[in-house]
């Protein structure tokens with residue numbers, strides 16, 4: 001099922017360039033993300049996918065060009081404002097879940113809520129609800145090190161979704177999993193995101209993973225080939 005796109009895009013990258021020393025990671029890259037859509041960024045290794053995702057998420061500042069979120073210029077925001085945007089509007093899933101090893105899986109999922117001032121009981125209630133939807137309620141009291149790779153990634157997905165973000169950024173979220181576990185994590189991520197109207201920006205090498213998206217854009221040599229918004 002694809003999500004119909006209406007109105008102006010939620011997140012826009014316009015002509016981004018980014019260099020690291022002599023390496024040009026982004027070379028006038030532009031892309032648009034609409035509310036509720038699942039967008040896959042594909043392309044060869046080193047083509048600039050992660051850098052584009054990091055710029056879209058306000059983690060990396062482009063050298064030139066502009067990122068706008070809901071009409072606001074992310075590049076022009078103060079660091080404090082950009083951090084607040086990331087905490088409240090965005091969620092993140094990386095290849096290795098990056099869960100806090102000392103906390104239980106439940107505490108990991110509740111953490112983003114606690115950081116935005118939600119009380120412990122309410123945060124745990126919402127975290128438990130999501131762990132149940134992602135079929136990992138049984139690891140709630142365990143630490144991440146006691147969960148399997150697939151369970152850990154589901155916990156990471158729950159943590160990314162717990163604040164009801166408008167956009168989840170997922171960088172190779174299934175890259176460390178076997179194909180069966182990877183597909184299940186993608187199914188659960190996409191289903192949960194669709195239920196809440198959350199957009200997903202996904203970096204992947206795998207066509208099987210990209211198949212869960214509404215739209216694929218190819219990043220090559222720091223530029224985006226996006227059939228829908230060719231310019």
Ligand SMILES: Nc1ncnc2c1ncn2[C@@H]1O[C@H](COP(=O)(O)OP(=O)(O)OP(=O)(O)O)[C@@H](O)[C@H]1O
Pocket residue numbers: 020021023024025043044045046047048049050051052
């Ligand atoms: N922090 C950094 N410092 C130096 N070079 C970097 C940095 N981040 C990225 N690069 C370089 O920029 C280019 C684009 O990297 P990027 O990680 O965005 O590509 P990618 O398409 O995500 O690659 P992969 O699929 O292998 O993860 C590469 O040549 C990479 O080595």
